[in-house]
Amino acid sequence: MESNVEQNLSLVTALVTSVLGLNPSLPFVFCEQVFRLYQLQSAAMRRRRAREMMARGRRLRQYLRRRRAFLLSSIAAVFSLSSSTGRSVWVRKRSQTFWAAAEDFDEEEWKSQFRLSRSTFDYLAELIGPAITRRRTTYREPIEPRRRLAIALWWYAKSGEYRTIAAMFGVGIATVCLIIRQVTAAIVDRLYPRFVRLPSGKRLEETIGGFRERCYPQCAGALGATHIPICTPKEHKEEPSDYINMRGWHSIILQAVVDHNVCFTDVYAGWPGCSHNSTVLAGSDLLLRAEDSPVGSLFPWEKSIMIDGVEVPVHLIGDASYPLKPWLMKGYSQHQLSPEQRRFTHTLTSARSVVDAAFTRLKGRWQCLQKKNDINHTMMARVVTACCVLHNICEMQGDSFFPEWNILVSPPGNSFRQPDVTAYDGGTYGNSELIRDSISDNLLSLLQY
Template structure:
């Protein structure tokens, strides 16, 4: 039994329990009616086809032979599964925290990394794509390949609570932030300014932390520029910020370790690629929330190429 469980996770990157949960939640949108001379493909098989695609990055033709279905069927299963995950599971598993949740997240960051009032870490990651027909130069990133940007905010446990995907790879992280819905949500100060704490005589609200690419804002903290003249206090601040931000890198590592599709230059159209990235982020949260085993060798060498 244990061996079967391990093999299932190795093949599909999710536990059997998580797989069944995903099937149950998306069944209403994925179930099909039997035809007079043809039985429909069961929901479990449709989900398995889509998850296999995202877990392995295999070609559609390969998956078609593996599961004994037509090429168009594989493509439709992936599309419909992603749409169902975004419609049903995204609102349940990737959502803006309320006041009690913010307090819980801030307590976690403070206890673990001594980062007061921090409720998340933000960063961007590049997802490889084939050059789109329209404005391909916009998607050509600084590393020399075409991509879309995945901007994400994670809590101290590495769970995504805000995800934005689709901006061209050429775009700077700071501009992606300003154009994202997260900017609108946080800029008025209402969400993160609800529960302030006295820090060195100043009332400070909750904040998220980012790398030097981001602007310094009331709700967004970044490291001091290291000019070689940092004070001991500034150096300690940078150290704690860097330590807390490591949770973001770990989250991206586990995301791409599980869903190897995110590492491949994909043959699918741009809009489907965006939906697949969103679906992978939702699946990441489900796996983490359910305590699914993560196989370390899945990490591979993702980090340098796709950050």
């Protein structure tokens, strides 16, 4: 063995000296190092070649798998196009007895089920149809937009269980929950800016004239609040006790501005039920728009009226729970009132009755606002906003409100009684008292202006 190694070393020495032109009498140690280097380089080349062969085989196997998958998918596509049989394994067949019968309902039956006329339903379907339409896939046909809208409207109107609605419309229980969220988002995102906004231009003139017919001048809307029941919040970041109102049940607060036609012109929902109405107002965009306005009002200063040296702006009216501001008037609270002050307070309260009428119609038409629903309170705030938008659309479309719906707002033994109004105990702002006294003393003159 040693003779073979010496023979190889001698051969390497002779090869190196001949190739490099070196002296043949090199030391043996140098020749041994050259031989070892030659062995290492040869081993590295063999390993590199083995790795390249493995990579080439792996790429070949991947190519064959992709080609086989492509061929199989192509064959499946050809069979799916040429075959007329449906894939019953993908979708469970469900009965649509109610929805199939609903297409043949007369106008009265349709309205009793969905709380709006068929023409208004068609109008809504046209407005939000593109937002709730789902793409058709190879495996199943999507639920048509009209049925999606009908599912959401029936839940708003009846507030039934998901299982019941699923059986009526032939969909899954989870699908009902998903559709309600999708339709609610479409209504709030697409229709709220269009149908809920403070009056301006010609609408502002009509609103002021409408309240003048109610014997109150310079008014562009009435401000009020109501409590909507919710389930106990379960999020760790929320404190459930914050949502318990003075009546002892969990709720969120809906703050709204209502015009003379009992339509909402501003909606703000979601504050915990324990909050005072003035606190809700302080956190709303309504106050920010009024306070940050260059003229300190929600409406153009050109609409103001000068009376006895006092400029009376176009303003909102509220109850005793709100602060007195130049753009927000309320009645007198003290007991010893002059005849003019009593007349002013009575007139303001009478004009502000549009708020109670709007809330009554809202809850009577959409019964989901009268019970605790098994949805997150944040989502419930969006449901409330969507119902306000639908209320406005129904009023603008001339959909009549059935008298029997009023009975459902306060049924006998209803545990969700509204909390009593707590008066605001803060101070007044700016020249608000002077404006109120001027209106009180010159009420008849302002009505004839």
